Amino acid sequence: ELKDLWRGILFSTSSIGIWIVAYILNEIHEEIAWLQVTSRFLLLIMASIFVLAFFSISSSQPLLSQMSLRKKEPREFETMGQALGIPDSGLLLQRESALVIDPNEPLDKLLLNKRFRQSFMAFADSCLAGESVHFYDEVHELAKIPVDDPVRRIYMARHIIEKYISAGAAMEVNISHRSRQEILTTLDLSHPDLFSNALNELVQLMKMNLAKDYWSSMFFLKFKEEASMRTIGHELDQMTGWNFSPRLSSVHGADDPFHQEHPSKEFGHNSHDLDLHC
Structure with missing residues (x-):
């Protein structure tokens, strides 16, 4: 990380130096046509590099997080x-x-x-x-x-x-x-x-x-x-973990063998009809 940081500093310094030299040559030697073209070309190239470098570095990740000079604290373990x-x-x-x-x-x-x-x-x-x-x-x-x-x-x-x-x-x-x-x-x-x-x-x-x-x-x-x-906790977990079948909740009264309401009514009607016939 330190080497990468120094490389970045060296590249930035060199780029700025080249840009300054090209600008000075463009301003001083206005009578030399080829020097004007070369210096302006260098200015354009360096400006493009600066713009590209500025927008390629995310503002949400500062330089300190990318190239940290702080020594990382060693992770401690309780046992070997x-x-x-x-x-x-x-x-x-x-x-x-x-x-x-x-x-x-x-x-x-x-x-x-x-x-x-x-x-x-x-x-x-x-x-x-x-x-x-x-x-x-x-x-x-x-x-x-x-x-x-x-x-x-x-x-x-x-x-x-x-x-x-x-x-x-x-x-x-x-x-x-x-x-x-x-x-x-x-x-x-x-x-x-x-x-x-x-x-x-x-x-x-x-x-x-x-x-x-x-x-x-x-x-x-x-x-x-x-x-x-x-x-005890393990036994309670086992008891609370039992799942009852939901099929019984979907049984209707007519299909429920333990449902006594309808049979009792039907039995009442049948006995009443039997008394009338008698």
């Missing part, structure tokens, strides 16, 4: 998954099916649900031990990237390593030295099982250190209440 365009990254679907929570179910199975994972993550953060759940969430987002897209997988893997695996990282997780070295020394950052061993270790730690306290916490009670409310 959103920055990489991972589907439904960081989003809670309104129509997500309600999960029936059973504390006897394996924790890794329950963590697959986005709403439960966020509730469990909030509880872990309140205990100042949320790095394991955050790591699980990021690895879960990584699994959404197709294996045949190594570029995005590598970007996501580097982000996870720098945030959770590297020594002194901002949210360094507590994993074994062997698992940490396997990740740090790997030659294939796009491998689908890159964080599998570390993830299994952290799930076991969460089961021992966080899961038991979570079931008796206010976070779990709030999650159960919200899940029940979503279930």
